[in-house]
Structures are given as structure tokens and as C-alpha cells.
Amino acid sequence: MSPQVEVLGSSEALDSRGSALRSLDHIKDLESGREGLNAFLAVAEPEDLEPCGQGPLTGVMVALKDNICTKGLPTTCGSLMLKDYRSPYEATVVQRLRRAGGLIAGKTNLDEFGMGSSTENSAFGPTVNPIDRSLVPGGSSGGSAAAVAAGYVRMALGSDTGGSVRQPAAFCGVVGIKPTYGRISRYGLIAFASSLDQIGTIGTTVLEASLLLEVVSGQDARDSTSAEKPVPRYRDAAVQGIEGMVVGIPTEYFPEQLDTGVRALLDEACERLVAAGAEVRPVSLPHTEFAIPCYYVLATAEASSNLARYDGVRFGTRLPAEGLDRLYELTRGNFGTEVKRRIMLGTYVLSSGYYDAYYGTAQRTRASIAQDFRTAFDEVDVLFTPTSPTPAFPLGERVLDPVSMYLSDVFTVTANLAGIPGLSVPIGTVGGLPLGGQLLGPWWGESRIIAAAGALEASYEEDT
Amino acid sequence: MSISAEDVQRIGELARLHLEDDELERLTSDLNAILRHVDSLRDLGSTKRSEDSSQLGSKLTPVSAEHVPDPDKLIDRPVDFAPEWQEGFFIVPAPPGVKPSGDQ
Numbered sequence: 001m002s003p004q005v006e007v008l009g010s011s012e013a014l015d016s017r018g019s020a021l022r023s024l025d026h027i028k029d030l031e032s033g034r035e036g037l038n039a040f041l042a043v044a045e046p047e048d049l050e051p052c053g054q055g056p057l058t059g060v061m062v063a064l065k066d067n068i069c070t071k072g073l074p075t076t077c078g079s080l081m082l083k084d085y086r087s088p089y090e091a092t093v094v095q096r097l098r099r100a101g102g103l104i105a106g107k108t109n110l111d112e113f114g115m116g117s118s119t120e121n122s123a124f125g126p127t128v129n130p131i132d133r134s135l136v137p138g139g140s141s142g143g144s145a146a147a148v149a150a151g152y153v154r155m156a157l158g159s160d161t162g163g164s165v166r167q168p169a170a171f172c173g174v175v176g177i178k179p180t181y182g183r184i185s186r187y188g189l190i191a192f193a194s195s196l197d198q199i200g201t202i203g204t205t206v207l208e209a210s211l212l213l214e215v216v217s218g219q220d221a222r223d224s225t226s227a228e229k230p231v232p233r234y235r236d237a238a239v240q241g242i243e244g245m246v247v248g249i250p251t252e253y254f255p256e257q258l259d260t261g262v263r264a265l266l267d268e269a270c271e272r273l274v275a276a277g278a279e280v281r282p283v284s285l286p287h288t289e290f291a292i293p294c295y296y297v298l299a300t301a302e303a304s305s306n307l308a309r310y311d312g313v314r315f316g317t318r319l320p321a322e323g324l325d326r327l328y329e330l331t332r333g334n335f336g337t338e339v340k341r342r343i344m345l346g347t348y349v350l351s352s353g354y355y356d357a358y359y360g361t362a363q364r365t366r367a368s369i370a371q372d373f374r375t376a377f378d379e380v381d382v383l384f385t386p387t388s389p390t391p392a393f394p395l396g397e398r399v400l401d402p403v404s405m406y407l408s409d410v411f412t413v414t415a416n417l418a419g420i421p422g423l424s425v426p427i428g429t430v431g432g433l434p435l436g437g438q439l440l441g442p443w444w445g446e447s448r449i450i451a452a453a454g455a456l457e458a459s460y461e462e463d464t
Numbered sequence: 465m466s467i468s469a470e471d472v473q474r475i476g477e478l479a480r481l482h483l484e485d486d487e488l489e490r491l492t493s494d495l496n497a498i499l500r501h502v503d504s505l506r507d508l509g510s511t512k513r514s515e516d517s518s519q520l521g522s523k524l525t526p527v528s529a530e531h532v533p534d535p536d537k538l539i540d541r542p543v544d545f546a547p548e549w550q551e552g553f554f555i556v557p558a559p560p561g562v563k564p565s566g567d568q
Contacts, residue, residue, distance in 0.1 A: 289504075290504065290505055292501070293501055293502040293503075293504050293505045294505060296498065296501075296502060297502055297505070304479060308480075311480065325480075328480045329480055329481070329482040330482070332479075332480055332481050332482075333481075333482060335481070337487075337490075340481055340483075340487070340491070341491060341494055341495070341498075343479050343481065344472065344475050344476065344479060344481065344491055344495060345495060345498060345499075347475050347478050347479040348467070348471075348475050348495070349502075351475070351478065358502070358505075361505050362505060365505060402494055402497065402498060403497050403498060403501050406498075406501075
């Protein structure tokens with residue numbers, strides 16, 4: 001066991017309730033001042049700091065993306081639609097965190113219902129990047145990534161439907177893991193696109209993100225899509241090394257247009273993997289170019305169905321109106337621009353006459369993308385790619401151009417479409433801004449990508 | 465494939481979203497831009513590469529601009545494969561180990 005793991009597991013070295021209370025005051029002070037990041041939509045009160053047990057997270061403060069249901073604290077999804085919502089139950093991940101001794105620090109900002117790549121689509125204002133306040137923190141789990149990068153908390157949970165954990169982790173210079181679909185229970189995660197949604201973890205180091213993953217993973221009777229598979233000790237994988245590992249470099253993820261500075265960092269990371277004992281070889285994932293259109297058909301189709309429940313009768317802040325139809329329309333006016341855009345697109349692609357042309361084609365494309373990965377993992381253990389084509393971009397730069405915003409997910413959506421695990425780890429800076437390298441593994445291969453990320457992280461640490 | 469403001473208005477009605485005039489104009493423009501990008505999926509139906517790389521790729525249906533009516537197969541009572549029918553539901557055998565509801 002590494003020294004770091006001992007620190008996390010040792011009750012003497014962990015935050016006491018007193019220091020947890022001071023941390024909450026610190027977060028409140030910083031967030032309410034001029035230097036606030038707007039990373040938190042709600043900060044816990046002292047009475048919320050009651051753990052349910054003792055374990056590997058005893059005394060550790062963890063922030064939760066505000067689409068994960070908590071008792072006591074509000075769950076808004078960054079939307080006016082749920083601005084007053086108090087969940088009557090707690091998500092399975094929250095229960096597991098608390099049972100492991102973790103303390104909930106608060107709820108973090110996000111793009112409304114997880115729809116966005118910059119956290120600018122929150123009804124409660126954008127979160128800014130702690131590295132440069134003029135930049136976005138990425139999204140949609142931008143509040144969680146910013147909270148970890150700023151040092152408010154050591155770990156956070158996010159959700160990743162098309163890259164929403166990995167891309168903000170890359171933009172903020174921290175580690176983000178999206179596990180295999182079914183690894184973590186989605187009970188209590190407010191749905192955006194149910195076949196793509198997966199809760200993920202963010203930490204300042206590979207070890208911390210892995211430990212949090214280990215705590216919240218596992219089958220749950222309340223989520224029939226959670227898998228009956230044993231949970232390995234991911235914290236051990238973070239330090240196990242990669243001697244003999246075969247790392248595939250998919251040519252489609254390194255297009256000619258890639259910025260030269262970005263490419264140089266990726267090349268350097270590959271050299272570090274080789275120096276750590278891995279073999280690197282090129283592979284091909286030929287359907288990659290169709291991933292974004294495929295994703296935006298499937299995700300919006302599922303969103304249009306999932307968000308139909310917000311009508312002021314079943315869920316949602318009801319606005320007074322005469323007649324049921326008018327009530328629905330007025331209430332659904334609470335949705336922001338991006339959510340409306342996606343509901344409209346999803347409704348269109350599912351409409352009679354267009355269903356097979358769009359949704360049917362996208363489903364078949366999804367199967368082809370998964371087959372690409374299956375073929376690649378017959379030859380290699382993990383894949384290494386950029387997490388995003390660029391580092392963090394300026395606030396407001398892409399908010400009026402949805403296609404440009406969607407393309408920032410071009411390297412991350414494939415993992416959600418195939419259901420495989422992905423991880424973003426910092427691999428240096430370009431123009432002073434952090435860049436993330438993405439490791440993709442086969443289904444249930446979290447330990448492999450954690451091992452590769454741990455080796456990369458250790459290599460960079462040796463330089464400092 | 466492009467869609468008109470009237471199409472967008474109709475989609476809004478289906479989605480129970482009331483759209484103001486300025487929203488309608490912006491959404492029409494945005495959806496057309498997105499659909500131009502999404503339409504690249506149709507390339508999959510015709511490229512040699514997709515046939516080479518996956519059996520599924522060769523079966524992809526190209527996106528068509530034509531609206532082809534395709535009525536729901538259940539619009540008529542499906543007596544051929546579901547002879548028992550009650551109050552709009554098929555009557556199917558109970559799974560093994562489960563008592564039919566009438567026995568409870």
C-alpha cells in the first residue's frame with residue numbers, strides 16, 4: 001500500500017468534524033466573495049455532516065453534482081424547473097459515501113440537466129475555471145471539477161453522459177473517471193439519457209479518484225442496469241505499474257488539425273508510457289467520425305422522453321394557468337435554451353417518418369462504434385487519446401454556436417456510446433492551461449486504465 | 465435536410481413547448497445547423513469502409529428527406545400472434561414461478 005493510501009485510510013490523519021466545519025465556512029466565505037467560482041449551488045450545513053459509518057473515506061469531504069439526489073440539501077439540476085425540489089430519498093452513491101465515512105460538502109453547479117460542455121447552461125450562472133477566471137471549467141460537471149481543482153474538496157462526484165466528468169477534469173487539471181456502464185448505481189441520479197448516463201468520480205490524484213470509485217461502485221437492487229460484478233481494489237491498481245501493457249493509439253483521435261502544442265504533449269505522454277514499461281502501437285477505430293452525430297441523435301431522443309415528466313403535474317415548478325395544455329406549456333417554459341433545443345431535436349428524430357432515418361441509423365452506428373472497440377481490445381490493453389481537442393476555452397466563446405460546443409466532446413462520447421470506461425489524467429500544460437490525456441479500457445477494465453494513469457502521473461511527479 | 469419554422473412550431477407542440485417568435489427563429493436556425501451535421505450519418509450507408517469494418521455498417525439506412533408513412537403495426541388488433549386480448553392488453557402466460565393474477 002502506498003503512503004498516500006495510508007494517509008487516506010488513517011483516522012488520525014483525516015479531517016475531524018472540527019476541520020470539516022472549518023472547511024464548510026471556508027467554502028462559504030470564498031464562494032460568497034468576489035473570488036467565488038460559483039462552483040457550489042448549495043453548501044452543507046453543520047447538521048448535514050453526519051456520516052453513517054467509518055471506512056476508507058472517514059472524515060473526507062466530498063462534493064456532489066447537483067443532479068444526484070440528497071435528503072436535506074436541494075437537488076436543482078441547475079434548472080429553474082427544480083429550483084425548489086427537495087428529494088424525499090437519497091441516491092445509492094450518497095448512501096455508500098456516507099457509509100464509508102465520507103462527509104457531503106454540498107451540491108455543485110452543472111449545465112442544466114447535464115446538457116452542456118461548459119457549465120454556462122446553468123440557470124444559476126456559469127462556474128468559472130479556478131485556473132483562469134475568464135475560461136470555462138468544462139461541463140457539465142464543471143462545478144465538481146472546479147471545486148476539486150480549487151482545493152475546496154479532495155474529491156467529487158459528477159455524471160458523464162458524453163464526457164461530462166472527463167472533459168471538465170481535463171480543463172481544470174484534475175483526474176476524472178467514467179466507469180463502465182453498470183459499474184455504479186444510477187438510483188437517485190436524475191436522468192438525462194438513461195442508456196448513456198453514468199456517475200463518475202473526480203479527484204486531485206489518480207489514487208483519490210480511484211478510491212472514491214471503489215467506494216461507490218457495485219450492484220444495487222434499485223438499479224436493474226447495475227452489474228453483478230465484484231468491485232476490485234481500484235486504489236491498488238493506481239500504483240501497480242504497467243510493465244508489459246500494450247497501449248493502442250487510435251489514429252482517428254489524432255487528426256491533422258490537432259493543435260501542434262496539444263500533439264506535442266500527447267507525444268510526450270506516449271514516450272512516458274513506454275518509459276514506464278508499456279508497448280505503444282497504432283490502432284484504428286473507423287467509425288469515430290460518426291460518433292458526434294450518433295450521440296446527439298440518441299442522447300436528445302432519450303432526453304425528450306426523460307424530460308417529458310416535467311410538466312407541473314408529475315414534476316417541476318408549476319406555473320398557474322387555465323387548462324391543462326396551458327399549464328404544461330407554461331411550466332415547461334422553465335427549461336433553458338439548451339434543454340429546449342435538445343428536447344426539440346429529440347422529438348424531431350423520434351417523430352413518425354424520421355424515426356428509422358435518424359434514431360434507427362444512430363442505433364446501428366452505435367453498435368458499429370462498440371464493435372470497433374471490441375476489435376481494438378483484442379489487440380491492445382488500453383487506448384490513449386486526447387480528452388478534448390483543446391484546453392479550456394473562454395466563457396461565451398461557444399455558447400451561441402451549438403455545433404461548435406458539441407464538437408468539444410468529439411473524443412469522449414465514444415466511451416458512452418460503447419459503455420466502456422474512460423479516464424482523464426493531466427499530461428502537462430499548453431499555453432499555461434492544463435491538458436488531459438484520456439485512457440479508454442475494455443468493459444470492466446477500470447483497473448487497467450487506472451494503472452496506466454497512475455504510471456503517467458508518477459512519471460510527471462518525478463519531474464517536480 | 466432542412467426544416468422550416470412551421471416544422472419547428474409543430475415539433476414544439478409535440479414537445480409541449482411554447483415558443484415565442486424570437487425563440488422560433490433561433491431554434492429553426494440552430495436545428496438546421498445541427499441536422500446538417502447529423503446528416504453525415506447517411507454517409508455510413510454508402511461508404512465502402514463501413515461495409516469492410518462491420519457487418520452492421522453495410523445495413524445502415526440512408527437518411528431520406530422523403531416522409532414515408534409507416535403506420536404503427538399494432539394499429540389493428542394483432543390476432544395472428546396475440547389471440548387473447550382484454551381492455552387493450554395482450555393476455556400472455558405467466559412467467560415460471562409466478563401465479564396468474566386471477567389466482568391471487
